[in-house]
Amino acid sequence: NAGVTQTPKFxxxxxxxxxxxxxxxxxxxxxxxWYRQDPGMGLRLIHYSVGAGITDQGEVPNGYNVxxxxxxxxxxxxxxxxxxxxxxxxxxxSYGPSGGLLDTQYFGPGTRLTxx
Amino acid sequence: KNQVEQSPQSLIILEGKNxxxxxxxxxxxxxxxxxxxxxxxxxxxxxxxxxFSENTKSNGRYTATLDADTKQSSLHITASQLxxxxxxxxxxxxxxxxxxxxxxxxxxxTVLP
Numbered sequence: 620n621a622g623v624t625q626t627p628k629f630x631x632x633x634x635x636x637x638x639x640x641x642x643x644x645x646x647x648x649x650x651x652x653w654y655r656q657d658p659g660m661g662l663r664l665i666h667y668s669v670g671a672g673i674t675d676q677g678e679v680p681n682g683y684n685v686x687x688x689x690x691x692x693x694x695x696x697x698x699x700x701x702x703x704x705x706x707x708x709x710x711x712x713s714y715g716p717s718g719g720l721l722d723t724q725y726f727g728p729g730t731r732l733t734x735x
Numbered sequence: 736k737n738q739v740e741q742s743p744q745s746l747i748i749l750e751g752k753n754x755x756x757x758x759x760x761x762x763x764x765x766x767x768x769x770x771x772x773x774x775x776x777x778x779x780x781x782x783x784x785x786x787f788s789e790n791t792k793s794n795g796r797y798t799a800t801l802d803a804d805t806k807q808s809s810l811h812i813t814a815s816q817l818x819x820x821x822x823x824x825x826x827x828x829x830x831x832x833x834x835x836x837x838x839x840x841x842x843x844x845t846v847l848p
Contacts, residue, residue, distance in 0.1 A: 623778070660840055661824070661841070662779075662824075663838070664836065709779075723781045726779050729777070729778055
């Protein structure tokens with residue numbers, strides 16, 4: 620199993636540009652989430668999905684869109700990039716809700732995004 | 736507001752030494768507490784998960800403790816190795832939903848030869 624994969628690894632955007640961060644998992648997990656990690660702060664939830672066709676907002680959803688057309692893929696779209704979106708983005712997946720004892724979240728390697 | 740605070744922010748120890756990382760939380764209700772290890776440039780990897788009724792959980796040289804009364808947890812690393820150099824993140828789950836995970840900012844551990 621490849622686990623959770625993310626592309627690209629690095630990306631530089633200009634303010635106002637749009638892009639899509641890709642995330643895929645091959646573990647047949649229902650639950651997938653997007654986080655951003657900023658220096659000195661804990662990971663913050665952007666959006667999450669509890670299954671194909673179902674998404675919901677997390678703590679910091681503004682400026683981001685998601686969709687979940689398949690169980691495997693959960694892309695994150697930046698609509699109009701801003702310097703405040705400079706961060707490292709992690710995608711995670713789990714078998715069930717993240718509170719379950721067996722529902723360990725598996726994280727991807729991250730995408731480092733810089734917005735100029 | 737739910738909060739998870741970790742201390743120290745950074746720690747440097749010599750290879751072979753033991754160390755203890757602290758996590759204090761103000762999260763309610765409480766479902767479980769997790770410790771993750773995050774190597775530089777990688778995603779976090781789960782080390783332990785503890786529920787309210789558990790006060791100790793081990794994973795090799797890593798031992799996590801939980802005091803639900805004082806809302807404190809610690810991660811003890813025994814006989815440290817260079818590969819233990821990483822950020823250690825405490826995460827508290829309040830209700831079993833992805834929206835209710837509160838992440839600490841991590842303790843950066845450096846193990847020197």
